[in-house]
Amino acid sequence: MSCDVAVIGGGLSGLACALRVAMAGKRVVVFERSSEERYPCNSRIATGVFHVAMNSVSLDPRTLEARVREAVGEGARADLVSALCRNAGRAVGWLRESGGAQFIRGGEAPFYDHVLAPSTIGQVGRPWQGKGADVLLGSLEQKLVAHGGRVLRGHAAAELKMQNGRCIGLRGEGFDVAARDVVIADGGYQNDPVQTKKRISPVPERLVQRNARTGCGDGLQMALAAGAALADRGGFYGHLQSRSALTDDRLWPYPWADELARACIVVGSDGRRIADESRGGVYLANRIAALPDPASAWVICDHLAWEGPGAERHTSPNPLLERMGGALQRAPTIEALAAETGIDAGGLAATIADYNAGLPAWPIRKWPFYALPIVPGITYTFGGIAVDGDSRALREDATPLEGLYAAGSTTGGLEGGERFGYVGGLVKAAVTGLLAAEHICR
Secondary structure, three states, X not given: OXXXXXXXXXXXXXXXXXXXXXXXXOOEEEEEOOOOOOOOOHHHHOOOEOOEOOEOOOXXXXXXXXXXXXXXXXXXXXXXXXXXXXXXXXXXXXXHHOOOOOEEOOOOOHHHOOEEOOOOOOOOOOXXXXXXXXXXXXXXXXXXXXXOOEEEEOOOEEEEEEEOOEEEEEEEOOEEEEEEEEEEOOOOOOOOHHHHHHHOOOOHHHOEEOOOOOOOOHHHHXXXXXXXXXXXXXXXXXXXXXXXXXXXXXHOOOOEOHHHHHHOEEEOOOOOEOOOHHHOHHHHHHHHHXXXXXXXXXXXXXXXXXXXXXXXXXXXXXXXHHHOXXXXXXXXXXXXHHHHHOOOHHHHHHHHHHHHHOOOOOOOOOOOEEEEEEEEEEEEEOOEEEEOOOOEEEOOOOOEEEEEEEOHHHEEOOOEOOOOEOOOHHHHHHHHHHHHHHHHHO
């Protein structure tokens, strides 16, 4: 088999890249590991919200850059920050004009300005079939085929072909491909227990996989074997799920406990706080995942908070959690709550006293008191193949590895860091896929 461009992975970044190069007249083939017609991938089951670090993609690039730098902290590659912010709005426009995407405003918050239609916002479960992201991937593939491109299902790439330091194609079981350029776009490594244990959690089986469960890091391993560098600022994008989701598949992706946790306290079995809750759900999920037992944390609140931030959004636990069968403990006193949960009573009482003394917006005083057992839910990993602002794969010396590109959540160097900064999986996929294609076309 031969082509101008070989793309590994048929998610949003892979299909966007493939369509763009096909529109430029190049012969492109997408190699998708799954043999299913509507193969599972994170972008297909996503809610479809395009934002940049929880900001509207319509903001001017200078403002977006400042907000992304604040979100991801020191250490992110400057060219990746700039590339994302300068091209986010353009990528959304390209998806609408060339990819067939339909966008609506999904809510009052600015990050809901561009949501794929039909929207799944406000719906419980995983109603992705026929919804915005699923429809978009179908449209991208249809347009790709119309421009002469192909998507080969059931074709799992296993190795990159190298010659004199340049990538010249790929191999898989039963097929061999010659290509001038190869683009790796097969997602993160969240479903690889070996890699997640090494970089994310000592007990990865105690994390809820709130994803399509197809991201095994194959592309990352192939790139490293070919001489590419790893860019890993640490961490993952995820949320605080009910601990019941470990055994009940209905309880992901929603409800989550992020807003409630941010407003109140998160403690371990010793009754002591685990981290600074004000930093939000993604930060807390990462900190809890690093514990010896990631399924040992509890959100503690009182009745007023349960009725307030506990019911703030359609994703919140009140009233969805109990309605869907998730575990929740309530008691008339803190001592009784500790007895029911097994949390150290002295530690919990002291923690709540210290917390209330700080005059928080949501003190823990009004009975009944609630304890929500939580566990981190992981969507995708932040670490991946080192790339530059054109999505070119980089060697350890930061020079481009000729003929090799990477896009989407298989890339690293932007998200993560001490703050576990998150910029948005869909917008990163669209931008990096588009930039890889345009560099190839140049």
